[in-house]
Amino acid sequence: MLFSFRMLATRALSLVGKRAISTSICVRGGHGVAKVDDYALPAYFDRRENPLPDVQFVTELSAEQRSLKEKEKGSWATLSNEEKIALYRISFKQSFAEMNEGTKEWKSVIAGMFFFIGMTGLVVLWQRKFVYGPVPSTFESEWKEKEVQRMLDMRINPVEGFSAKWDYENKEWKK
Amino acid sequence: MQASTETVFLYPPTPLSARCYSHAKVETDEEFDARWVTYFSKPDIDAWELKKGMNTLIGYDLVPEPKILDSALRACRRLNDLASAIRILEAVKDKSGPHKDIYPYLIQELQPTLTELGISTPEDLGMDIL
Numbered sequence: 443m444l445f446s447f448r449m450l451a452t453r454a455l456s457l458v459g460k461r462a463i464s465t466s467i468c469v470r471g472g473h474g475v476a477k478v479d480d481y482a483l484p485a486y487f488d489r490r491e492n493p494l495p496d497v498q499f500v501t502e503l504s505a506e507q508r509s510l511k512e513k514e515k516g517s518w519a520t521l522s523n524e525e526k527i528a529l530y531r532i533s534f535k536q537s538f539a540e541m542n543e544g545t546k547e548w549k550s551v552i553a554g555m556f557f558f559i560g561m562t563g564l565v566v567l568w569q570r571k572f573v574y575g576p577v578p579s580t581f582e583s584e585w586k587e588k589e590v591q592r593m594l595d596m597r598i599n600p601v602e603g604f605s606a607k608w609d610y611e612n613k614e615w616k617k
Numbered sequence: 618m619q620a621s622t623e624t625v626f627l628y629p630p631t632p633l634s635a636r637c638y639s640h641a642k643v644e645t646d647e648e649f650d651a652r653w654v655t656y657f658s659k660p661d662i663d664a665w666e667l668k669k670g671m672n673t674l675i676g677y678d679l680v681p682e683p684k685i686l687d688s689a690l691r692a693c694r695r696l697n698d699l700a701s702a703i704r705i706l707e708a709v710k711d712k713s714g715p716h717k718d719i720y721p722y723l724i725q726e727l728q729p730t731l732t733e734l735g736i737s738t739p740e741d742l743g744m745d746i747l
Contacts, residue, residue: 490708490711491672491675491676492672492675493671493672493675493704493705493707493708494667494668494671494672494701494704494705495668496668514697514698514699515697517735518694518699518734518735518736519735520735521699521735523737523741523742523743526699526703526737526742527742527744529699529700530699530700530703530704530742530744532700533698533700533701533704534700534704537707537739537744537745538707538708538710538711538739538745539707539739539744539745539746539747540747542711543747
């Protein structure tokens with residue numbers, strides 16, 4: 443009884459076809475066989491370090507492609523360049539030149555950088571106008587003049603520094 | 618005051634025979650090449666073995682010798698896989714990296730095989746440019 447039931451299930455599977463295995467379950471001995479999800483099957487990917495991927499790129503071949511595959515079994519010298527390229531494209535998605543091609547992403551990156559620097563600049567300007575209070579009175583030019591005069595009177599750094607640059611006779615900065 | 622020119626070792630120099638290297642036997646380049654030529658020369662090599670071999674070989678820090686590639690291309694012929702043959706040529710060119718003179722040398726060495734098997738280079742097919 444169990445044997446005949448198994449036979450029916452496998453026959454049904456062969457009718458249903460390969461793709462549908464993922465949607466049907468073969469019941470044997472009361473337990474099911476796990477459904478095979480797409481992501482669990484070998485995948486195609488173009489990588490420099492993996493030149494020959496696990497599967498062909500094109501899985502279902504058209505009649506033309508199938509006849510080309512037959513022709514491939516003979517001498518390759520008889521194949522035209524277009525046919526060779528077609529055979530390559532059946533097995534692979536992108537050539538090495540195509541997969542190694544750079545993107546134009548860097549332009550977006552630089553643009554983004556400038557944009558955010560600009561935004562920051564606007565924020566800083568706004569802050570200066572609306573957020574920060576007045577600067578201390580010690581920055582006023584009147585105060586600064588008095589400060590410089592006091593420093594000169596004190597002979598700050600008279601040898602090589604500040605006061606050394608002041609001409610005390612002519613009361614001006616040395617040229 | 619003369620400076621002392623005496624060299625100071627942190628540890629005494631060991632003779633070659635007593636150095637602390639591993640005692641494993643190192644495979645010579647010829648042995649490596651021979652091993653890979655033999656791998657691809659298997660008469661009934663299957664598609665999986667070709668892919669595995671090629672992907673492993675490309676994983677190494679070297680560009681395969683022409684004789685290894687010759688063996689691999691002949692394996693492609695036995696498997697009726699022209700696309701893989703072209704892909705192998707692209708892969709070794711990419712593997713050479715900045716050393717632009719390696720690939721022309723390989724093509725020069727492989728030319729007899731390429732003409733014999735009727736394999737076009739990616740350049741012949743215009744696939745090396747976008």
